[in-house]
Amino acid sequence: MNIAIIGAGLAGLTCAYELRNSGHAVDVYEATERIGGKLHTVAFAAGPTDMGAEAFIARRHDAVDFFTELGLAGSLVEPSGLGSLVYIDGETRPLPRGGIMGVPSSSVGVAHLVSPEAASLIDAESDAPGIDWEIGGDVNVGKLVRERYGDEIVDHVVSALLGGVYSCTADDLGLRATIPQLAEEFDRLASAGPVHLSAAVRNLEQARAELPTGQGAVFNSFRDGYQELYEALAEKSGANIYVDAFISGIAKEGEGYRLNGGEDEVYDRVILAVPAPTAALLLKKVAPDVAEAVAPVKLADSVVVGMRFADDTGLPDNSGILVAAGTENVTAKAFTFSSRKWPHLAERGGALVRASFGRFGDTIAVRASEDDLVDWALDDLLTITGFDGRAAGLEEIYVQRWFGGLPRYDETHLATVAKVSALLRAVPGIDVTGAWVGGVGVPAVIANAREVARRK
Ligand SMILES: Cc1cc2nc3c(=O)[nH]c(=O)nc-3n(C[C@H](O)[C@H](O)[C@H](O)COP(=O)(O)OP(=O)(O)OC[C@H]3O[C@@H](n4cnc5c(N)ncnc54)[C@H](O)[C@@H]3O)c2cc1C
Structure with a gap:
């Protein structure tokens, strides 16, 4: 089988690595002059320095296991554990350690970050009528927290924290995609009675407190930057990697596909490991309905x-x-x-x-x-x-x-991805992967790429 992967970011390279012993010929096409995509380690005089992603959640054991399989366990390093600050109204204040993504269960712990009126609003939430929650549903994070706790906690803390991960304020993000444990707790509460934000966060805080201690740091990084990872993936994949190879279209040829900008080959399988708008453009001819379904992803x-x-x-x-x-x-x-x-x-x-x-x-x-x-x-x-x-x-x-x-993982995003996946089942030989498909974090991108590569 001839397989083409479009995009040599983390998702594309992970797919290539996963296919290394499959017996198939694998060509990877990368539009720019370097591999890695949003992973980019730059040679500062003092040492290699990451200018894109710089860390990953080490509590995802699948990611750590994967790096160990790649021979990179010895390169993983832990942070100092020093706390972070938030700058509000001309002052620096410590970020709260409790809560879930900055959403507190009460004003204790955030009283130094909001006005007394906003703190009272947070504490009164449990007395308000419950949230109108549909099990399995979703909601905009900003809208939810503004309605329950007021604007200050959203602008001062939640948007600042989520913005660090998603480059979006809380008002552009969906709950189930970005704080899934909170959406799941809402589901659980809704099956038994009223749903309150403060109660849901408190339950999650309690569950976290009961976790065994001594699990190591939440985040890890690579001693010499992410280039250790993307270079290992490229080398160990054994794939042909073409850089400066911009793919501008995919055309059906017999049972296979030909790439505009690629080698003179007909591919039995094409994996698109590119950002959503590029995937939409590339799919326009071979799968117009899928292209249309991808289009809302910004x-x-x-x-x-x-x-x-x-x-x-x-x-x-x-x-x-x-x-x-x-x-x-x-x-x-x-x-x-x-x-x-x-x-x-x-x-x-x-x-x-x-x-x-x-x-x-x-x-x-x-x-x-x-x-x-x-x-x-x-x-x-x-x-x-x-x-x-x-x-x-x-x-x-x-x-x-x-x-x-x-x-942008807004409140429509998960439904969009589900629709794309359903429509793609009718297009043999074409798959999509990458940060817009299975989550933006490095472990999530790897997990999705591995799963996609293994599909027949
Ligand atoms: C500033 C920043 C900081 C981040 N920090 C973290 C962090 O600390 N921890 C964490 O877990 N995650 C972090 N992330 C997220 C994580 O880095 C990304 O989600 C992940 O690297 C995306 O990988 P990908 O392969 O899906 O996409 P990309 O890296 O975007 O790779 C797609 C590749 O496809 C190529 N391409 C596009 N179009 C074409 C075409 N037509 N033909 C050929 N090739 C094409 C692109 O050039 C690119 O190389 C961060 C992201 C950013 C932007």
């Missing part, structure tokens, strides 16, 4: 500015800081103090900071010049933390624009 642009300073004096002793949604006079949405967060990066000396910009609907990645982005990163860092990056000796800068960085 992407969020973002920018990461990596900065290395000679001196780390004055950089807060925290892993990073989120900026509350709607904060005026600050352009960045978050800073990661990478050399504080990761001991292996601290060993390099100096300070490494990543500034992040852009949420869904924001055009900053397209409109801002490189000079402006660096100036905003330095100015915002000074405003928020008092750390003067210009005085600290800015040694290296890397500006990474992520056009279409992440798919």
